[in-house]
Amino acid sequence: xxxxxxxxxxxxxxxxxxxxxxxxxxxxxxxxxxxxxxxxxxxxxxxxxxxxxxxxxxxxxxxxxxxxxxxxxxxxxxxxxxxxxxxxxxxxxxxxxxxxxxxxxxxxxxxxxxxxxxxxxxxxxxxxxxxxxxxxxxxxxxxxxxxxxxxxxxxxxxxxxxxxxxxxxxxxxxxxxxxxxxxxxxxxxxxxxxxxxxxxxxxxxxxxxxxxxxxxxxxxxxxxxxxxxxxxxxxxxxxxxxxxxxxxxxxxxxxxxxxxxxxxxxxxxxxxxxxxxxxxxxxxxxxxxxxxxxxxxxxxxxxxxxxxxxxxxxxxxxxxxxxxxxxxxxxxxxxxxxxxxxxxxxxxxxxxxxxxxxxxxxxxxxxxxxxxxxxxxxxxxxxxxxxxxxxxxxxxxxxxxxxxxxxxxxxxxxxxxxxxxxxxxxxxxxxxxxxxxxxxxxxxxxxxxxxxxxxxxxxxxxxxxxxxxxxxxxxxxxxxxxxxxxxxxxxxxxxxxxxxxxxxxxxxxxxxxxxxxxxxxxxxxxxxxxxxxxxxxxxxxxxxxxxxxxxxxxxxxxxxxxxxxxxxx
Numbered sequence: 001x002x003x004x005x006x007x008x009x010x011x012x013x014x015x016x017x018x019x020x021x022x023x024x025x026x027x028x029x030x031x032x033x034x035x036x037x038x039x040x041x042x043x044x045x046x047x048x049x050x051x052x053x054x055x056x057x058x059x060x061x062x063x064x065x066x067x068x069x070x071x072x073x074x075x076x077x078x079x080x081x082x083x084x085x086x087x088x089x090x091x092x093x094x095x096x097x098x099x100x101x102x103x104x105x106x107x108x109x110x111x112x113x114x115x116x117x118x119x120x121x122x123x124x125x126x127x128x129x130x131x132x133x134x135x136x137x138x139x140x141x142x143x144x145x146x147x148x149x150x151x152x153x154x155x156x157x158x159x160x161x162x163x164x165x166x167x168x169x170x171x172x173x174x175x176x177x178x179x180x181x182x183x184x185x186x187x188x189x190x191x192x193x194x195x196x197x198x199x200x201x202x203x204x205x206x207x208x209x210x211x212x213x214x215x216x217x218x219x220x221x222x223x224x225x226x227x228x229x230x231x232x233x234x235x236x237x238x239x240x241x242x243x244x245x246x247x248x249x250x251x252x253x254x255x256x257x258x259x260x261x262x263x264x265x266x267x268x269x270x271x272x273x274x275x276x277x278x279x280x281x282x283x284x285x286x287x288x289x290x291x292x293x294x295x296x297x298x299x300x301x302x303x304x305x306x307x308x309x310x311x312x313x314x315x316x317x318x319x320x321x322x323x324x325x326x327x328x329x330x331x332x333x334x335x336x337x338x339x340x341x342x343x344x345x346x347x348x349x350x351x352x353x354x355x356x357x358x359x360x361x362x363x364x365x366x367x368x369x370x371x372x373x374x375x376x377x378x379x380x381x382x383x384x385x386x387x388x389x390x391x392x393x394x395x396x397x398x399x400x401x402x403x404x405x406x407x408x409x410x411x412x413x414x415x416x417x418x419x420x421x422x423x424x425x426x427x428x429x430x431x432x433x434x435x436x437x438x439x440x441x442x443x444x445x446x447x448x449x450x451x452x453x454x455x456x457x458x459x460x461x462x463x464x465x466x467x468x469x470x471x472x473x474x475x476x477x478x479x480x481x482x483x484x485x486x487x488x489x490x491x492x493x494x495x496x497x498x499x500x501x502x503x504x505x506x507x508x509x510x511x512x513x514x515x516x517x518x519x520x521x522x523x524x525x526x527x528x529x530x531x532x533x534x535x536x537x538x539x540x541x542x543x544x545x546x547x548x549x550x551x552x553x554x555x556x557x558x559x560x561x562x563x564x565x566x567x568x569x
Contacts, residue, residue: 084179091170091187095163098191101418102162102200106155108419109439111479112202113472113543115154116442119144120475121495128291129495130298131569135245136205143203151439158207162200166190168214173383175221176341176350181390186383189333192409195325195375197417198433205246206372212242213252213376217353220256223268224349232268232277239277240284247299248373255360255377259352302494302569303367311368318361321371324416324432326378327409334378337385350384357381423538430541438543441536442476445544449477449513450484452531452549456509461487463508465559467566471496473513473544489513492566501563512550524562527553 111119121129122141128134139157147153166187173186190196199207216238223231242249260269268274292299323331341347341354357377364373393399414420416433423440430437449466456464466489468474474491481489490500510525513534522528532549536542555562 083177084174084183086171086174087180087183090180090184091167094170094184094187094191095166098166098200099159099163101414102155102159102197103152105201105418105420106152106159107150109151109423109436110442111151111154111476112204112435112439113442113470113475114438115140115151115203116475116479117471117494118203119149119154120471120478124495124499126291127287128295128299130295130498131302131494132205132299133244133246133288135241136203136208139208140203154203155201158200158203161207161211162196165196165211165214168211168218169379169383172214172218172221172380173386175218175225176347176384176387178383178387179390181393182386185333185386185389185393188406189327189330189382189386190379192406192413193326193330193379194413194417194433195372196379197413198325198435201418202435202439209242209246209248210376212238212245212249214379216242216249216252216256217377217380221350221353224265224352227265227268229268229271229273232271232273233280234277236277236280237284240281243281243285244288247303248369251360251363251367251369251373252356252377255356255363256352258359259355263352263355265349298569305569306369308368310370314368314370315365318365318371322375322378325372325375326382327413329405329409329412330382333385333389334381335385336388337381337383340388341381341384347384353377353380353384423536423540426538426540434542437540438472440538440540440542441534441544442472443480444536445473445476445513445534445547446480446484446486448532448534448549449511450481450486452511452551453484453486455531456511456551460508463506464511465490465502465506465508466511466513467491468496469493469512469514469547470543473547477513492563492568494569497563497567501559501566504558504560506559507554510552510555512548512552514544514547522556524556524566525552525554526556 118137118140121132121134121137122144125138125141126134129137140154143154143157144150147156169190170183170187173183178186196210199210216235219231219235219238222228223235239249239253257269260266326334338354338357341350357374357380360374360377364371389402393402416429417436419436419439421429426437426440453461453464453466464487466477466487468477468489468491470493471491474489474493474496477486477489481487490496490502492500512525512528528550529552530548531551534544534547534549536545539545
């Protein structure tokens with residue numbers, strides 16, 4: 001927003017080039033308030049008019065802290081404060097280092113079970129799946145088409161997504177008054193967070209969810225700071241894309257709106273652009289919502305299953321795991337950010353973001369969701385705390401303390417989130433981050449299944465079926481089975497149920513891979529006997545280690561009759 005002239009018109013409206021001298025901000029009866037820096041007054045000269053921004057006061061009818069009254073009789077008053085230029089070069093250095101680190105380890109171990117599933121889903125493109133929207137499978141298909149069907153090729157997408165996430169976190173710090181050093185600290189904190197490294201190493205719905213959430217938070221902060229209603233359209237597009245990746249973004253929207261209604265400024269909620277933003281979100285998210293509605297909202301059933309299976313554990317470990325995922329050494333920073341958003345007068349406009357975090361945590365706890373669901377807003381709070389840290393680091397002795405803490409964080413986060421250790425040394429890491437172990441042993445599983453398939457008499461194989469307990473096993477057999485000339489596997493798990501059943505003519509032997517849950521296989525199959533077990537060869541105690549392989553003589557009933565009972569989430 002251009003500063004106004006004495007005649008009430010902006011420099012731009014008068015066709016006059018903005019002057020370079022410092023702009024003195026108008027006094028509106030507000031006592032001096034600091035910008036968080038010693039000796040800096042809110043009414044000190046701005047560096048340059050292009051750096052001036054507008055703070056929209058709350059539209060409550062009662063007098064507000066600082067002496068600004070915003071009654072219904074007139075518009076809310078505003079003051080301008082300087083915003084630092086974006087620290088492009090140092091932030092790019094941090095992002096480049098992150099991309100290099102992720103790329104260096106992208107080939108290690110192998111595909112994660114979810115990555116294998118996304119690759120198969122990408123070969124069955126649809127507007128939706130029973131357990132997820134289509135965005136991540138589409139990204140997986142595009143990435144492997146361009147960079148090759150390898151772990152490193154697929155993970156180019158996750159590396160790029162997390163690189164952009166780090167840039168946006170730095171922009172959040174800038175939006176909240178962070179100068180150059182604060183922006184770099186924010187970028188470093190994001191880049192070395194255990195969670196960011198974990199989702200940057202492998203393609204998952206959380207990878208793109210994280211990017212979408214911090215982008216929405218940044219746009220929300222810009223909207224609160226500037227009052228520019230057009231930002232609702234950009235937010236609508238971001239929310240729509242996020243819905244195409246994961247429905248969890250609805251919780252973020254609810255938390256932000258609740259905080260906005262509670263603390264203001266409510267003026268932005270009365271903008272006509274809000275309607276446009278909602279329309280854009282509906283158009284972008286519409287195809288998947290239509291698909292879910294047409295199929296009876298199966299994703300809600302999947303979400304309920306997650307809450308039922310893991311809800312108690314998720315609630316008990318909610319705070320501890322958030323601390324671990326972000327980094328224990330970053331706790332003072334995000335606490336400082338939370339306090340700063342609540343107490344700093346110059347950030348009064350941003351208080352809804354401070355309230356949104358506990359509201360979001362309450363929603364996740366109520367639903368029994370995973371602790372990392374709320375982590376994107378924790379990154380926003382961390383960005384808010386980087387300006388106080390930057391001031392604290394003005395003492396050279398403290399700089400070295402910060403450098404040492406940063407080095408420890410890099411080592412800790414890398415060990416927890418990246419495949420740094422050899423697979424046979426993963427036992428301790430698996431206790432914290434089991435996703436590392438889920439990248440080990442899929443070729444070995446396929447080899448074990450192939451050995452038992454070869455034991456089936458050749459004349460019976462055309463009528464035989466491989467049936468797996470879960471999508472990870474089935475997807476591994478799809479990816480690696482061709483080298484053993486294995487048939488396409490079937491499973492009742494997640495969207496594999498929609499890709500089945502086998503034809504009723506397949507009434508021969510059934511090779512069962514993995515435990516079949518609470519239902520004994522005798523209900524569905526006849527003459528079953530265990531013929532082998534899965535061994536990843538590294539002693540990694542993951543979900544598939546020691547999984548049984550059984551050979552059955554056939555099915556108790558035709559596949560078409562059994563299939564509804566074999567479906568599970």
